[in-house]
Amino acid sequence: MALKVALLGCGVVGSEVVRLINDQSSELAARVGTSLEIGGIAVRRLGRARGTGVDPALFTTDAMGLVTRPDIDLVVEVIGGIEPARSLILAAIKSGKSVVTANKALLAEDGATIHAAARDAGVDVYYEASVAGAIPLLRPLRDSLAGDRVHRVLGIVNGTTNYILDRMDSRGAGFAESLEEAQSLGYAEADPTADVEGFDAAAKAAILARLAFHTRVTAADVHREGITEVSAADIASAKAMGCVVKLLAICQRSADGTSVGVRVHPVMLPRRHPLATVNEAYNAVFVEAESAGRLMFYGAGAGGAPTASAVLGDLVAVARNRLAGTHVAEGAHDTGLPVHPMGETVTRYHVALDVADRPGVLARVADVFAGHGVSIRNVRQEGFGDDAQLVLVSHRAPDAALARTVEDLRGLDMVRAVASVMRVESFGQD
Amino acid sequence: MALKVALLGCGVVGSEVVRLINDQSSELAARVGTSLEIGGIAVRRLGRARGTGVDPALFTTDAMGLVTRPDIDLVVEVIGGIEPARSLILAAIKSGKSVVTANKALLAEDGATIHAAARDAGVDVYYEASVAGAIPLLRPLRDSLAGDRVHRVLGIVNGTTNYILDRMDSRGAGFAESLEEAQSLGYAEADPTADVEGFDAAAKAAILARLAFHTRVTAADVHREGITEVSAADIASAKAMGCVVKLLAICQRSADGTSVGVRVHPVMLPRRHPLATVNEAYNAVFVEAESAGRLMFYGAGAGGAPTASAVLGDLVAVARNRLAGTHVAEGAHDTGLPVHPMGETVTRYHVALDVADRPGVLARVADVFAGHGVSIRNVRQEGFGDDAQLVLVSHRAPDAALARTVEDLRGLDMVRAVASVMRVESFGQD
Structure with missing residues (x-):
């Protein structure tokens, strides 16, 4: 029996997810153990349904009706933002669906509520695409390092700011000029506030800290400084020290282990640090763990295809769990470590x-x-x-x-x- | 009810696994959902049991008796080599135990037999530690990229040769001199053949190719050239081209997608390639996938603690699966892609x-x-x-x-x- 997938949102990522589910149906079926079938696609306006090559009958504007439909097994949320995403995800969970989401804002603000609802309902919530796009990072942190103790996580988790800082470093250009170039190339939005002021990175830092230290961290707990004040003089001063300037998300256990610090700000980093070589709009996350030592995960942090790849990987995992009648009870064991100022x-x-x-x-x-x-x-x-x-x-x-x-x-x-x-x-x- | 773990081998990695299971028992119990308890440790000579701080009654020289004991749930194999590891692992599987192993040689030579036995018995065989030590790599390849299509995998998977080539590059030294230095620092063994002739990397290449392309590849299918012929002139010539010399394991789908090539040999690599910055004895694996784009995984490739960290991560995963009554049926869907010469x-x-x-x-x-x-x-x-x-x-x-x-x-x-x-x-x- 096929598993039915409901898709919330059909923009750049959503339409790529649809394409992959259709184009790779036999490969996906082999890896899941049964076929995946799109049961419905919720969009804001039906006009957007055209041109996707998908049966128009699958499109609906009734997202709530879709996520609670009895024949739907799995819900993929790629609309972003807090509402209506939160209400839809919670309704899906209460109806017994497992959820795959790329929604960093929601998970950073209210991940604990989402995970608690999922545990109560015995379903999965997977969200690999929410941090560092295509890079398989969250599940390794959650699963592969489950037997280890993480000391520190340093991440380049915002491609826009990394692109701008890379230009400032390689060309000696100022912030304003580099931002304009990033905008003209599509690496920065017309309103770049979420990126350049560090809001996007702060949301991701909260998610990383929660996973690394098994404690509640929200975006509001994250100390945040953007890159708008970074000057050509800072870059030159860094160069003179053999350093490069990067906007880092840093999650760190205190020396005595009784609290954690979570922050986003520009940092001077030695050029021989593996993160220093992460250029253009790439993302990378560097992890220091007790036993594993130093690890780094590198890849594309954004883009329709990379993000869709991460969504598909999650979809295969939750589909397998669904067939096996199991789920991951994330957040069940909270260390309660406080976030220090x-x-x-x-x-x-x-x-x-x-x-x-x-x-x-x-x-x-x-x-x-x-x-x-x-x-x-x-x-x-x-x-x-x-x-x-x-x-x-x-x-x-x-x-x-x-x-x-x-x-x-x-x-x-x-x-x-x-x-x-x-x-x-x-x-x-x- | 606690899950009972049998350990085969108690050398550098094994004793670190014992230490972690004991020291982190409450954290592990929280993540697994029940406690893990060491049920027995098979060693070649009982004299080795002393000084580990472990109840001497747990040690036995009867490995076969241990892996088939009815009260054992999970088996960790860290003795290495083909026999007796293969017989012990197959016996454990037939007795319904899930297995965690770091044995690259066995998986490269006979992985298909091991996985088939595991599927028949409905148990897990996890082996993250077999390639690139602590780097969470195999499970991301298997799970997170399950919805993607891998084109190419390039790996620095042998720390000894990377250390030697790094010295040759940074000092202009020759191979023999750099090998001696690596030996004096413990990065290379007295008999360095397995490393410098590429046998170790070839075994890992076979494992990576099988996971990336879902097809049978054994170490014998891997074209292998070591680094003993790499000269100071080669390094200088690479430098003149803006390149660095690395020993790479390369697994690549052919252009028409109908076959795969798997090889280990020295390569000139542009210095701006992310793999070019992987220095000393570190490992890294670079993956090019259809949707995910470029990914890189970096970390310690060897050492007792890193390897034990990977073993523990696997142990948590198979323990969770055991509690949930599920397992991963690896190798069930073989693409049958042939390896071209x-x-x-x-x-x-x-x-x-x-x-x-x-x-x-x-x-x-x-x-x-x-x-x-x-x-x-x-x-x-x-x-x-x-x-x-x-x-x-x-x-x-x-x-x-x-x-x-x-x-x-x-x-x-x-x-x-x-x-x-x-x-x-x-x-x-x-």
């Missing part, structure tokens, strides 16, 4: 100061660091006279102490300007 | 010839290429007089035609020596 997160700062080149400047600057209990790891001076710049990298310290140090430095009369401030992540022993 | 594989060659610098040399060399139907992609001359070198890169052609071209070039009187011959893999459009 950004100020308590231990970070390392790079600070470039435009200073007057005269005796005593370094001593005064060092005093400010010491006053907040922050040690200086290294310092170098560049230029002379009125062009002098003092470049300092701190040792690790609570982020709040580092932020206050920078505030005080701004107030020093011999500091003409703070030319660049950015957090630094290390690789290995450095 | 190396000569029919389409490759691209880099050839550096020491030639006499006189008119007509290039014409004669180009004639030889043309005589075998091979087009030249680019050519450059370096040096003058008796030091002249002609460096050619071909277009793609059947490997047999390229090999015959090189043979004929060796016979030309104006060619003093073939200084370097190596296959070239491209990245993207080049």
Whole structure:
């Protein structure tokens, strides 16, 4: 007996999912153990149904009617956003359907509700496509590292910002110019806020943190800074240190293991770090685990075909589970680890100061660091006279102490300007 | 009710598995849904049982008795090699136990028999640790890409050879010197044959090809060349082209999709290829799929803790399946794609010839290429007089035609020596 799939949404990803289900039907049937059949496609307007090569009778505007139809076994949600996606997914779950979704916003805001409903109903909710598109990442984190202990996850999870930063690095261009280029090539939207202000990456960080640490994290828990303030001077300063600037989602267990920090912000990263070589709009996620050591997962983070590939992989998995009468009870075992505020997160700062080149400047600057209990790891001076710049990298310290140090430095009369401030992540022993 | 685990072998990996099962018992129980308990450990000599902190009563030299004991649910095999591992695994399967193994040699030689037995008995055989150690790779290939079509897999799957080639590249050292260094640091064994001659990588290539193309491939089907012939001149020649030399396992669907090629040999790879940045003893596998596009999985390829992490991930999965009363029927749907011989594989060659610098040399060399139907992609001359070198890169052609071209070039009187011959893999459009 075929398993019937309801599709919510038929845009770029949805129509690719339909195409794959039809074109690869025999291969999918072989891997699932029975055939997959599209039982219905919910769209906002029926006019969109034309030109897809799909039986027009399958299209409906009654999404709620579709997801609760008794003959439907599996629901694929690719409409995105919080509502009506949440109500539709919850209704599908209550009707006993397993769900595959690419909806990062919903999972980041209310994943716990969705997973609790799925456990109660004994169905699956799979969502590989919600983070880093086609990269098989969430299931490896959930399954393959199930016997391990994750310390830290560093992710380039937004292709738009990675493209922009890559251009700034390779061409020395400014942010505004690089954004325009990204927009003209279709890598950035007309309103780029969700990408460049880090909202998209923050949603993905919340999902990664929940999976890595088995605790509740929502997008609101994520400290978020975008890339709009990243300047050509920052990029140049990073280059001088052998670093590249990346927007990273960072999920980290505290040193004592009693809490987790989750944040999105620009980072200076050594060029020999595997993440530093992730260029253009590619995504990659770097994982540090107790036993597994360092792992990295790399691939296309967006696009219709890659996202549809991830949806199909999930669809095969939930279909197999359905046939076997089993499901994955995600979130059943919550470690309850709290998320600590950004100020308590231990970070390392790079600070470039435009200073007057005269005796005593370094001593005064060092005093400010010491006053907040922050040690200086290294310092170098560049230029002379009125062009002098003092470049300092701190040792690790609570982020709040580092932020206050920078505030005080701004107030020093011999500091003409703070030319660049950015957090630094290390690789290995450095 | 706890699930009882029998462990075959208690060396570096086995004792780490024991440690993890004991140290993380509550976390594992939460993720599996019931606790895991070690029911017995088979070792060759009981003397080895001491010092592990494990109840000595658990140790036995009767491995066959252990794997067929009625109270055992799951068997972890980390003894390696073909026998007695195969007999023990088959006996365990026939007794209804699910099996987790790290045994690449056995799976490469006789995976089809093992999987068929598992399907008949309705049990799982998981083997994530057999290829690329801790990297979650096999299950993503099997599960997440289940709805996709894999075109090509390129893997750095042997850490020893990657370490040696990395040293040759970074230091300009020769093979023998770099091998000695690898041996002194424990990256290479006293008898390095299995690594440097490509046997280890060939076994892994067979496993990757079977998973990627759903067809029977054994180690004997894999064309294998090691790195013992790689010279400092090859490395220098690669550098001059902006390439790095890597030993790759390559599994590729033919252009018409009717067969697959599986091979292990040194390759010149552009430095901007993500695999080119995989240094030291790290492993990485690069996958090109129809919908997912380019993916890469990176991590530690060997070592007790990483391998044990992969074993634990599998153990959690088979334990969950056991509780759910399900299993994965691997190999049930065989595409039957044949493996074509190396000569029919389409490759691209880099050839550096020491030639006499006189008119007509290039014409004669180009004639030889043309005589075998091979087009030249680019050519450059370096040096003058008796030091002249002609460096050619071909277009793609059947490997047999390229090999015959090189043979004929060796016979030309104006060619003093073939200084370097190596296959070239491209990245993207080049």
